[in-house]
Amino acid sequence: MANSITTDKPHWTALAAEKKQRQLESIPHEWIVTPPSDSTLDVSAFPETCGLLNAREIEITNTSVDVLLEKLACAAWTAVDVTTAFYKRAIVAHQLVNCLTEIFVDRALARAAELDDYLKTTGQVVGPLHGLPISFKDQLCIKGLETTIGYASLVGQYADENAVLIDTLIECGAVPFVRTNVPQTLAWPETFNHVFGRTTNPYNRSLTSGGSSGGEGALVALKGSPLGVGCDLGGSVRIPSAFCGLYGLRPSYGRLPYYGTRGTLDGQDSVLPVLGPMANSVVGIKVFMKAVINTKPWLNDPLAVRKKWDEDEYNLVDHGSGKNLCFAIMWDDGVVVPHPPIRRSLEIAKAALQNAGHKVVDWKPIKHKLLGEITRDIWNAGSAEEYMITTSATGEPLITSMGLDVANVTVASFRPQNDGMTAYQLWQLQKLRQKIRKEYLDHWKATASETGTGRPVDAIICPAAPFVATPHGKNRYVDYTAVWNALDYAAAIFPVTTVDSTLDGKAPPHAFYNDFDKDVYEMYDPERFRNAPVCLQLVGRTLEEEAVIRMTEIVDGVLLAAK
Known part of the structure; x- marks a missing residue:
């Protein structure tokens, strides 16, 4: 992606202050509200009570993606009205949890007006996403806007063209309207x-919204956007989706067009980043994936997989047509035991599936610790040099902790520990990962002997993290998501419940796998995690996006029926 680059670099503090001021000036003055004090932790209800949104705008922003599209297509609601409603709610969300980066109101409303004119003149919609506002993690380049990926050092670099996915969504009739906050370097789960x-997390602002698509997660949770796009290298769509009570999808490599997205570790092509949708309903995930894939993105991105939307796969033709499915539950990964709310959510899912006539077996994880280590070593092969090159011209310091008190911290494992390996050493890691991918494929296939369906396990249900949204600086384990990136398995997040101090009391000590497992156990206090959403992860095999979406719908349905 070409960018216009300024040659004389000011100090990073000047860049940051100037950018922050421009962001403040981009907010319409009449949309400024008085947010609750910091002592109010749960701000999820505030957008509807702050007085900025009228009754119709509240109705619009509470409407699911499929219904929004129906009302936009028949002109019951105009694209300008829908975009305005979500824009106002997004700005309120930003004032509550600090979730936005780029705010371009006039540009988005001009696009919405064009769509309204087209529909009025022709009687036709522009595409399957006609008039739908969509938000984006601050990674997807939009022509004329900066893409900082959390670096002050990248302020002032403006994109010369759109990322392929941006052009694709515009072709589908969508309205890009905001971009959302990320950690410096992107390589952090906060x-x-x-x-x-x-x-911060809208359900408890003392907790993190996750990362690296944390701004997107917080915005969508507050219904400041009907549909968001994040990016997932090691869990960056799924972690914030899980921490913010959303639905999210990590597709396999190349299923969605990535070209033109500004990332971290660009050029590393072993464990690849993928773009993925985040929404308040699973139907939003399906609508997005189907719309994008039906544009044939492989015609515009050389690395996009040539695979059309497969309705047979969505109808689970290879999974008994969705009847009497067999799910495997992974209670823990053999490295870190999940906290009580996660365990309870797994029990809830198991009971609901069994009551609906599906079979549930236990999943035996293999080599998850090794997979996590290999993945980190691959990322670390050149990351310290990349971070140094990016920040050195402005003197920008590298953030080493997401904690509130950064004076006395241990550098997290998300910062490079073993930089400087040779190309040959990197190849050995990649070979080992390839070998384990084959072992895991065979391990999954062998489950056909225990399912009773004649098929291997249809999907795995497992935690997305060993904990719900953590206090700031405490999210230090990502292997519940990263292993599936290493294996390139499609995976979706779905909500189950919320932390309940009565039901989720501290468990007695278990036989700890290691010292870190003990640390995670000791970190738990139900009051500390009050009101946090509890979500789970549904994992399918490579390029099984349609089946994963459908099975997530099935699980979501049985959970709703069980309530």
Whole structure:
């Protein structure tokens, strides 16, 4: 992606201050509200009570993606009205949890007006996403806007063209309207940087919204966007989706067009980043994936997989047509035991599936610890040099902790520990990962002997993390998501419940796998995690996006029926 680059670099503090001021000036003055004090932790209800949104705008922003599209297509609601409603709610969300980076109101409303004129003149919609506002993680380049990926050092670099996915969504009739906050470097499962600051969790602002798509997660949770796009290298769509109570999808490599997205570790092509949708309903995930894939993105991105939307796969033709499915539950990964709310959510899912006539077996994880280590070593092969090159011209310091008190911290494992390996050493890691991928494929296939369906396990249900949204600086384990990136398995997040101090009391000590497992156990206090959403992860095999979406719908349905 070509960018216009300024040659004389000011100090990073000047860049950050100037950018933050421009962001403040981009907010319409009449949309400024008085947010609750910091002592109010749960701000999820505030957008509807703050007085900025009228009754119709509240109705619009509470409407699911499929119904929104129906009303937009028949002109019951105009694209301008829908975009305005979500824009106002997004700005309120930003004032509550600090979730936005780029705000371009006039540009988005001009696009919405064009769509309204087209529909009025022709009687036709522009595409399957006609008039739908969509938000984006601050990674997808939009022509004329900066893409900082959390670096003050990248302020002032403006994109010369759109990312392929942006053009694809515009072709589908969507309205890009905001971009959202990320951690510096993107390589962190929480969200904080020197330019825009920290994004917090709308259900409990003392907790993180996750990362690296943490701004997106917080915005969609507050219904400031009907549909968001994040990016997932090691869990960056799924972690914030899980921490913010959303639905999210990590597709396999190349299923969605990635070209033109500004990332971290660009050029590393072993464990690849993928773009993925985040929404308040699973139908939003399906609508997005089907719309994008039906544009044949492989015609515009050389690395996009040539695979059309497969209705047979969505109808689970290879999974008994969705009848009497067999799910495997992974209670833990053999490295870190999940906290009580996660365990309870797994029990809830198991009971609901069995009551609906599906079979549930236990999943035996293999080599998850090794997979996690290999993945980190691959990422670390050149990351320290990349971070240094990016920040050195402005003197920007590298953030080493997401904690509130950064004076006395241990550098997290998300920062490079073993930089400087040779190309040959990197190849050995990649070979080992390839070998384990084959072992895991065979391990999954062998489950046909225990399912009773004649098929291997249809999907795995497992935690997305060993904990719900953590206090700031405490999210230090990502292997519940990263292993599936290493294996390139499609995976979706779905909500189950919320932390309940009565039901989720501290468990007695278990036989700890290691010292870190003990640390995670000791970190739990139900009051500390009050009101946090509890979500799970449904994992399918490579390029099984349609089946994963459908099975997530099935699980979601049985959970709703069980309530």
